[in-house]
Amino acid sequence: QLHSSTGLFNGISPNEAALLALMETTGYSMVQENGQRKFGGPPPGWDGPPPPRGCEVFVGKIPRDMYEDELVPVFERAGRIYEFRLMMEFSGENRGYAFVMYTTREAAQRSIHLLDNHEIRPGKFIGVCVSLDNCRLFIGSIPKDKTKEEILVEMRKVTEGVVDVIVYPSATDKTKNRGFAFVEYDSHKAAAMARRKLIPGTFQLWGHTIQVDWAEPEKDVDEETMLRVRVLYVRNLMMTTTEETLRQEFSRFKPGTVERVKKLTDYAFVHYHSREDAVTALHLMNGALIDGATIEVTLAKPVRCVYPIFAGSSLSPASLLSLKPGQFSSAVTLLEYYCYKNSWALPEYYLYSTPGQDGKLMLIYKVVISSTRSSFMPDKVCTVLEDAKELAAQNALWNLVPRVRSLLLFLPSPTVLSLLLLSPTAPVSSHTAVPEPSPTLSLPPPHRDSISPLIRTLPSSDHPSIITRCVRRGNTGMEEGGGGEQHLVCY
Incomplete structure (x- = not known):
């Protein structure tokens, strides 16, 4: 442990002298243990429990020869620091990253906005993001x-x-x-x-x-984003509860406020026209009784799916085989991976069209996997090109791997499918993206014979599908089936 007292600067290295000077100036203590050096925790004069969750940020890409005497003044710009933890090597160099806990969440958010991608030294940029301490x-x-x-x-x-x-x-x-x-x-x-x-x-x-x-911790969403949310997440519904029942119950306080409702198994998303009506419904409906079940209602949390790339980050080629199961966000990518895994040719997609009753062009894909001498076509058509391709890939997976069928009946989520198909023994995570599919139209058998080919697309690796989804984080776990088998399910 380093002690700050006058007269200890003789016979020590410049780095140690700089750290002691920092302690002398700030009044913080410093101790090194378990491969990390802790500055503060608590700070001088602190009375009470540690700051709540959400007050800590992670700092990456720190130069290995940079220490607290340079780092602390930079991070103090955002607010008062409760604790600064710098990860250390046995050699005395830092390990390139640290954790900074502020006394308030506002200071932590300010630190991210001010210092993410900050040039800490000429040509050296650090990355700052929220730290999720899994509890x-x-x-x-x-x-x-x-x-x-x-x-x-x-x-x-x-x-x-x-x-x-x-x-x-x-x-x-x-x-x-x-x-x-x-x-x-x-x-x-x-x-x-x-x-x-x-x-x-x-x-x-x-x-x-x-x-x-x-269990993967639920990611915190910044307050500014949550203030714009007008979608409610409703849990613990009866399987028999209909979307129409939910629409009536959630608009009872003010008819016409609900924009749309999407129910999946025992949970649902209720979209409102305005934020104010969504908040009112949240307070009125949380804990309400619908069809004999006491429901839980919260604001749906948007998932941040894009992240900044740090300046100077190195990029290297990657293949699908290097990805983790949870990184598959669509059935199109998952089907391609499944073909890779079985040493098959990549799936080829053939696009067909048929006129709809309202004059819109309805689209459907046929999936051909030449290695298996088989082709697959769903019995539904879509109005959006990307959704038609996603539906075709899901249908192909349904037919190729029979053990996913019982899961698809309840929750057609590519993330869940990837965990079941590719890594059945993988650790269970409470993070699963649940898509809200676009409208589809069932295609009766006689009508299927009248569809006409539109274009022949390239393999999915050359023609990537980009699908925008409305998602919410939920909890995932193993549930035992009637025959004792284990099913991966999402809530």
Whole structure:
């Protein structure tokens, strides 16, 4: 530990002298432990608990010979620093990244806006983004008759720092859970210690060997973005509840306010014409009873799908085989990967058209995989080119891999399909993008014979599909089927 007191500067290196001078000036302490050097935490005069989640930022691409005496003054421009953690090598150099915790979330956001892609030295640019300290564990193979209160009590018996337990009722029987839970801890350290204790696979609860892994934390969305959201996410619906019922219930306070409703299994998205009406409905409908089920209502969180590229970042060629399953955002890409994996030729897409009843041109793709001597065509047509291609790829996957069918019936999400098809033993994540598909029109068999070819497209690698989706983050887990099999499902 470094101590700041007058007269200790003789016989030490310039770097140490600079750090001691910083401590002398600011009054912060500094200690090095477990491969990191901590400046502050708490700062002088701090009284109370540490800042809440969302106050910490991650800093990358730091020059290896740059230390706190240069970095701290830069990051103090955004606000008061609670703690600065610089990752260190045994050699004394830093490892190129650090974590800065501010005393407020506003300061953390200001730091991102001010210092992301900041030129810290001539030709050297740093990257700054929000740090997600994961405090949530996924616990699987829990008896389905256990309540949230019972699970909370049991987890507090075997682990420390448990704050809350998130349990979702079964889609078909609201008196039972779905066979898993998410356990929230008061800190990342507490969650890590709990995971270390439970991870060996021999730990039992109520006589069941449980599965434990990290749950990907739900990303924070900045306040400015959330202030523009006019879509509600509705959870815990009955399977029998219809979109028309939801439209009536959510516009009862002011008829005509609902723009549209999209329901998938036991959850739905309710779109409003205005932000004000969405907020009013949120307060009125959260906890309401619809068709015998107590529903949960929140604002739908937009997912940020594009990120800045840091100046000086190196780019190298990549193939589909190098991607993780969660990085597949469409069935088109997933089908191409599946062909790669089986050493097949790439899928070829043939576009056909047929006139619709309202005069619009309806589109449909036929997928041909020459290596298997097979072709696939869905029984629905679309008005949008990219959606027609996505539908064709989903249909091909449906026919190529029978074990995805039961999942597609309930949730046709390419991300979920990729986890099931390509990495069935991969760690379970609570991040899954749920698409809201564009309108499609069923195509009766006689009509299918009258479609006419429009163009022959290039293989999907040369003709990428770009699809804009309305998505919301949800929780993902393993649910046991009637025959004891495990299904990956999204909520």
